Amino acid sequence: MLDLDKPQIVALFDFDVAVERIHNAYVASAQSKVQTADVVHLAFPEANGDCHVKSGHIADTASYVIKIASGFYDNPAKDLPSSNGMMLAFSATTGETLAILRDEGWLTDMRTAIGGALATRALARSDATEVLIIGAGIQARFQATCLAQLMPERTLNFHIWARNTVAGQTLTTDLNATGHCAVVVSNLEAAIGAADIIITTTTATEPLFADGLVRKGTHVTAIGADCPGKQELPTELVFTASLRVCDRASQSLNHGEFQTACRSNASLQVTELGHILSDTQPGRSSDDDITIVDLTGIAAQDIAITQAIIDAAAFAKTP
Amino acid sequence: MLDLDKPQIVALFDFDVAVERIHNAYVASAQSKVQTADVVHLAFPEANGDCHVKSGHIADTASYVIKIASGFYDNPAKDLPSSNGMMLAFSATTGETLAILRDEGWLTDMRTAIGGALATRALARSDATEVLIIGAGIQARFQATCLAQLMPERTLNFHIWARNTVAGQTLTTDLNATGHCAVVVSNLEAAIGAADIIITTTTATEPLFADGLVRKGTHVTAIGADCPGKQELPTELVFTASLRVCDRASQSLNHGEFQTACRSNASLQVTELGHILSDTQPGRSSDDDITIVDLTGIAAQDIAITQAIIDAAAFAKTP
Numbered sequence: 001m002l003d004l005d006k007p008q009i010v011a012l013f014d015f016d017v018a019v020e021r022i023h024n025a026y027v028a029s030a031q032s033k034v035q036t037a038d039v040v041h042l043a044f045p046e047a048n049g050d051c052h053v054k055s056g057h058i059a060d061t062a063s064y065v066i067k068i069a070s071g072f073y074d075n076p077a078k079d080l081p082s083s084n085g086m087m088l089a090f091s092a093t094t095g096e097t098l099a100i101l102r103d104e105g106w107l108t109d110m111r112t113a114i115g116g117a118l119a120t121r122a123l124a125r126s127d128a129t130e131v132l133i134i135g136a137g138i139q140a141r142f143q144a145t146c147l148a149q150l151m152p153e154r155t156l157n158f159h160i161w162a163r164n165t166v167a168g169q170t171l172t173t174d175l176n177a178t179g180h181c182a183v184v185v186s187n188l189e190a191a192i193g194a195a196d197i198i199i200t201t202t203t204a205t206e207p208l209f210a211d212g213l214v215r216k217g218t219h220v221t222a223i224g225a226d227c228p229g230k231q232e233l234p235t236e237l238v239f240t241a242s243l244r245v246c247d248r249a250s251q252s253l254n255h256g257e258f259q260t261a262c263r264s265n266a267s268l269q270v271t272e273l274g275h276i277l278s279d280t281q282p283g284r285s286s287d288d289d290i291t292i293v294d295l296t297g298i299a300a301q302d303i304a305i306t307q308a309i310i311d312a313a314a315f316a317k318t319p
Numbered sequence: 320m321l322d323l324d325k326p327q328i329v330a331l332f333d334f335d336v337a338v339e340r341i342h343n344a345y346v347a348s349a350q351s352k353v354q355t356a357d358v359v360h361l362a363f364p365e366a367n368g369d370c371h372v373k374s375g376h377i378a379d380t381a382s383y384v385i386k387i388a389s390g391f392y393d394n395p396a397k398d399l400p401s402s403n404g405m406m407l408a409f410s411a412t413t414g415e416t417l418a419i420l421r422d423e424g425w426l427t428d429m430r431t432a433i434g435g436a437l438a439t440r441a442l443a444r445s446d447a448t449e450v451l452i453i454g455a456g457i458q459a460r461f462q463a464t465c466l467a468q469l470m471p472e473r474t475l476n477f478h479i480w481a482r483n484t485v486a487g488q489t490l491t492t493d494l495n496a497t498g499h500c501a502v503v504v505s506n507l508e509a510a511i512g513a514a515d516i517i518i519t520t521t522t523a524t525e526p527l528f529a530d531g532l533v534r535k536g537t538h539v540t541a542i543g544a545d546c547p548g549k550q551e552l553p554t555e556l557v558f559t560a561s562l563r564v565c566d567r568a569s570q571s572l573n574h575g576e577f578q579t580a581c582r583s584n585a586s587l588q589v590t591e592l593g594h595i596l597s598d599t600q601p602g603r604s605s606d607d608d609i610t611i612v613d614l615t616g617i618a619a620q621d622i623a624i625t626q627a628i629i630d631a632a633a634f635a636k637t638p
Contacts, residue, residue, distance in 0.1 A: 038359065051409065053374060055370075066370075084416065085414075096403055
């Protein structure tokens, strides 16, 4: 049995391999080739924490994966990371444990960011360069660096807005120190109207900004809403968008960004990302479209990134 | 972080402590003091296997537990155990991993058997000695030994019936070799009519015997049915029993032994075991009652037995 801690996992990780595996996982999911169990939610309101368990199996593959990811949002004040968790892989023919990846949430953060970057690249205008990131937590950082790594041919300008201005400044400084172009934004409304790409990475439970601010041609990637009650975007923006894309309709409409709109209109039309990535359904149709992708995170991503690490570990052991 | 394998877990295990903890867990569950997530079911029909994930938290306790348990029923033919899995404990205040108990399903088998033994002791007639066990798998063995250990004052006579007669003979031989009284039964119908206690431990998807065979005063503990489509007892027996008890009504009526009866009568009355164990609701009312308990297995048991091992490991380390 493979038992790896976070430094070992990070050392084995290959970005390009993970991108390809996660791309394929979205396609498999849209093709109904993934057995996905309902997401388990445990809530610890007294500790400002929650835990999700995602699990599934991609048809005709050797292992199934159970992913445990928690967020305890007061942890940073205790000098602990807010994310925690592990990926577990089991044989789909005998149930034997194949791997325990004690990634402390790093693989979840990475697969979430790769999912966001894949969706943003697929749906943003081809000349998009101005990226507004709302939020300055771990996922804001991952979204910025993964998007830049996925689109090396474009020079992206990151505009960072965060309620916590210290965190926003820290993220901006860190991005600039690692070769990116980033500025702090103080006027959120103006920044929304000037953005080509908006990426929301907060734990908000109500819209972060008013409707009518997003200009034509903008693409929005909404990462934060992943359980009942969370919402980052104006509901009206969701209704009027040219295209609504999600990772998995049953999750997105139930407990993702689209949950509020779906409660008003149960027949809300959404397209799963795997259909866009495989060109089986149309994506952006013009430079004037406003496109929105809602990512709740799906077990297929966890399976894909776990299998990539398992394969890398096996390859590393090959003489 | 505590990381224990099966031999270490077995060495730390204390039966009496586990019985007390699991008893208290049933009571807490019946008092709605347990946050229990929906059970995750993954199915691998091509490999004749399945996997369950149970998770939860008992109010005001330090850790939450996620339990992964699989059954791959063709494994014995490959010289592998059919049960597999692990218990994982996390801090309910920070999400940090506290323990990985790589028990390979042993703790699940044990807490299931302790649950069955507690229920059987609580509901069987006080003079019951003739125990018919249907099935000869790992859980049949655990139910017999745990029941005997829980009721040392009574001499129990085990009658073993199994479709697999070789397995039935092996179990009988092993029980006799370890100081128990056991015989193989070939006539199931006659054995049912002569039993004081019937314990069913199979993966049946239809009743194991006809209605009208169970005599007055008998107690039945049904262990096998734990997912949609499974059933061990005649539906009519469930309807006409004097008392129907279950570990957790929402599981039992949805995917336990009582699922079929519940589909015919959605208002089927059941009592949760914790209320019987805490004497807050009445149990057997006469020596003529036929009582049935349906155990699907609940997260509270997993939490209890996991915490017992964690505490034992901490105590063992205390100088």
